[in-house]
Amino acid sequence: MLIAQVSDTHITSPGTLLAGRVDSRAQLARVVKRIEALDTRPDCLLLTGDLADRGTPEAYAALRRVLAPLAMPIYAIPGNHDLREPLRQAFLDCDWMPRAPGSRICYRVDLGALVLIALDSLIEAEDPGCLGAAQLDWLRARLDESSPRPVIVMVHHPPVDSGIAAMDAIRLQDADALGALIERHRNVERIVCGHLHRSMHLRWRGTVVSVPSSSTEQLQLAFDPAAPLGTIQEPAGFQLHYFSPSHGIITHAVLVGDYPGPFFSPLERLIRP
Numbered sequence: 001m002l003i004a005q006v007s008d009t010h011i012t013s014p015g016t017l018l019a020g021r022v023d024s025r026a027q028l029a030r031v032v033k034r035i036e037a038l039d040t041r042p043d044c045l046l047l048t049g050d051l052a053d054r055g056t057p058e059a060y061a062a063l064r065r066v067l068a069p070l071a072m073p074i075y076a077i078p079g080n081h082d083l084r085e086p087l088r089q090a091f092l093d094c095d096w097m098p099r100a101p102g103s104r105i106c107y108r109v110d111l112g113a114l115v116l117i118a119l120d121s122l123i124e125a126e127d128p129g130c131l132g133a134a135q136l137d138w139l140r141a142r143l144d145e146s147s148p149r150p151v152i153v154m155v156h157h158p159p160v161d162s163g164i165a166a167m168d169a170i171r172l173q174d175a176d177a178l179g180a181l182i183e184r185h186r187n188v189e190r191i192v193c194g195h196l197h198r199s200m201h202l203r204w205r206g207t208v209v210s211v212p213s214s215s216t217e218q219l220q221l222a223f224d225p226a227a228p229l230g231t232i233q234e235p236a237g238f239q240l241h242y243f244s245p246s247h248g249i250i251t252h253a254v255l256v257g258d259y260p261g262p263f264f265s266p267l268e269r270l271i272r273p
């Protein structure tokens, strides 16, 4: 089982650029090409929020067009830049999408031996995230019924601090309530998030929280609490979660760009001085 995770695509409406300078559709197209060039096709693709920069139907339509070459199931959740109803309409052809207008875009799907539980942390027109008591109750039931199968939980807002103060102010607000549920279910192998626009991994409440680089634009790494929030044109990236029953989930970061190589040296050169 190979799972691709792409985050924070921030697709804009055709003819516009992200922040007036970044072509997020072209950036995502490069990610799609990189996924297509992998020697093993992923079994599915996770989109961990901020799919569109302003939540317009045109942006979601553009997102689907750019992703169209990928012949694999796509599972998406909203981020703070999304709008729930246009996102719902854009993925109504997917059987995982909750149909009821206004309902949270949370769902559970089987991925072979794994279970994927998708959470909706969007508070529309606000930047921090919140799951809410009702969704946490729903999650408790899904976790109970999924045990002991390995589970991936996906939620846009990380439930943890990153050390980047401005982002930590807008992380998941009810993280403690989520953590209390997670630590009672040791079969949660990963919580995969977005939002941070930087690769970050840590142990938390008995599981591993994992955030990929953005497919579009990276956040400047600054630990000074007074540092302004800035973006930087470091390489775009995504994650591949490789699952084997013997090792569990192994998470690989993939950077997207044109790099020299691969170079194939005779094995002797690698093992002799």
Ligand SMILES: [Fe+2]
Binding pocket: 008, 010, 049, 050, 079, 081, 195, 196, 197
């Ligand atoms: Fe984002």
Ligand SMILES: [Fe+2]
Binding pocket: 050, 079, 080, 081, 156, 194, 195, 196
């Ligand atoms: Fe976000």
